[in-house]
Amino acid sequence: MKLSANEEYGLRCLVRLAYAGFEERALTIPEISQAEGVSPAYAAKILRVLRKGGFVKAARGKEGGYTLARPAASIRIGDVIDALGGRLFESDFCDSHAGQAPICTRSVDCSVRSLWRAVQVAVDQVLSKTTLRDLLQNEEEMNSWVRTIPGANGLRLIQ
Amino acid sequence: MKLSANEEYGLRCLVRLAYAGFEERALTIPEISQAEGVSPAYAAKILRVLRKGGFVKAARGKEGGYTLARPAASIRIGDVIDALGGRLFESDFCDSHAGQAPICTRSVDCSVRSLWRAVQVAVDQVLSKTTLRDLLQNEEEMNSWVRTIPGANGLRLIQ
DNA sequence: CCTAATCTATACTTAATAGTCAAGATTACT
């Protein structure tokens, strides 16, 4: 249960593109690569995932580059993370972790499964209510905003 | 951001040991291995992590086996998951994902970091309030119980 | 039409996780 590199870099790239969108500007792979400190080839690989997910669009050739495919406010971070790193508790998780048994021997009635669902719901609670637009604020604004998420009341962000 | 195999199997083993504990019974590696459908060698590897984490204790030799190191009610699932799979948003995550730059170029004021913290808190909200004891109920009881977690009110478990 | 700047696709290498294997150490029982 760890954030993946794809999730981290992918989201950072999107935020950058959203900012560039304010000035109607496209960003090229070299630009993004340098801004995030990753290799151009790796940036390209990440951008491809974002393009296939429908979050950004690309223009080729001179004067080309990447822009958001739709307004930042309509891009749910939950969807972005799904595209970049899959779900925490995939629907086939129990099937694929059944070892040699046909399925978790407790599968008809499994409290562990119930716990994973609860964790997944808790994560979705935050991610599905956050849009790319919400990430275009400074950290402090973001901290207060996140506390207003219903179901996440009382979250304490001091770590 | 995916559950790891260690987390899944480790937690399942622990639940099994908790049930065996009701009858003051130790479970051997072959027993656990067969019950969970994984190889004995793999079960041994997982049990080792749990032992090093202080959740189970082992007795060697004939009549040996594994038992819980302390009462199920005092084993926080959050701690177990930390031992088995690390944290979602490790404290050095941003440092180790800075690419060639010394750190995320937005690091003094990063809304993405704030989001990751919020997700981590949401996960902790569930896991730190759940003990192994809570997992010793059937799935339905577990579903209702999980809804009572403060801060997770209104969670909907239908997936 | 040619060129330079750009994205695209696939294959490759490296690192991390998942899972196996084999040799050793401890204990109960006879």
Add this chain to the structure above:
DNA sequence: AGTAATCTTGACTATTAAGTATAGATTAGG
């Protein structure tokens, strides 16, 4: 003491994720 059942350890292999390399396709502008 001897034996069989048990855990312990470290090294090994396989699979997946992270990151690189290279050749090709598209476009603006001269």
